[in-house]
């Protein structure tokens with residue numbers, strides 16, 4: 375049986391993942407939180423699942439590489455340096471990094487890419503998201519993942535064509551940009567809205583998470599799929615065959 379080690383095990387997602395490991399009939403190798411020994415956990419695991427905080431990424435990925443075990447990274451709020459860290463690690467072990475492990479969002483990203491490509495540059499793209507009051511990063515990892523899908527569909531660079539929050543005298547909308555808006559409140563597990571606004575019509579593609587269970591189930595599915603895979607950077611679409 376495949377042994378899964380959880381980083382961020384006492385957190386909201388860590389607890390949900392532990393439940394999903396049991397449901398999947400896999401073995402829980404253990405879990406750590408702040409101050410825990412990631413290398414010790416990695417050595418006891420066949421695969422690591424990291425849903426913690428961005429500042430722990432370098433140490434967690436380093437432990438995976440040192441122990442030679444694959445790692446699923448679900449932590450969001452990652453910056454360009456973190457993505458470089460992930461790319462470097464993927465030369466040594468199998469790494470799957472994603473802002474959303476759910477089946478629904480993985481499909482949504484494919485639909486968004488297709489819509490952006492087919493509708494063309496005259497359609498403005500806006501991405502809105504709502505999450506629970508405890509969430510610390512914005513825009514959500516999922517919103518950025520969906521923005522990246524839209525940018526790929528359009529053949530543009532997301533970082534150079536984003537509006538991340540408008541306030542005050544912003545001027546008219548920048549042509550071709552992808553806009554992001556973040557709402558926070560209550561216990562919302564994660565809602566995402568991708569709006570294609572054209573002249574006289576709109577196309578809206580949405581996803582609503584009803585609980586964290588969908589992310590946890592997807593994370594465990596990804597971990598079981600990743601265990602034993604050769605080094606490389608993988609995506610949820612690879613796991614789900616989408």
Ligand SMILES: NC(=O)C1=CN([C@@H]2O[C@H](COP(=O)(O)OP(=O)(O)OC[C@H]3O[C@@H](n4cnc5c(N)ncnc54)[C@H](OP(=O)(O)O)[C@@H]3O)[C@@H](O)[C@H]2O)C=CC1
Nearest residue numbers: 382384385386387407408426430448449450473474475589
């Ligand atoms: N990809 C996806 O599908 C999803 C991703 N997420 C992302 O997962 C992450 C966690 O979310 P959530 O569970 O809600 O957050 P929580 O704040 O509930 O949990 C985070 C956990 O990480 C632990 N932690 C903090 N620092 C470290 C460290 N240095 N090493 C190891 N563990 C550490 C915390 O422990 P302590 O209390 O000791 O500080 C805590 O238990 C977020 O980035 C979130 O956006 C969430 C849902 C789905």
Ligand SMILES: O=C(O)C1=N[C@H](C(=O)O)C[C@H](O)C1
Nearest residue numbers: 450473509514515516563564
């Ligand atoms: O912090 C959360 O809760 C979530 N984080 C992920 C994100 O940033 O997109 C995924 C999900 O939406 C829940």
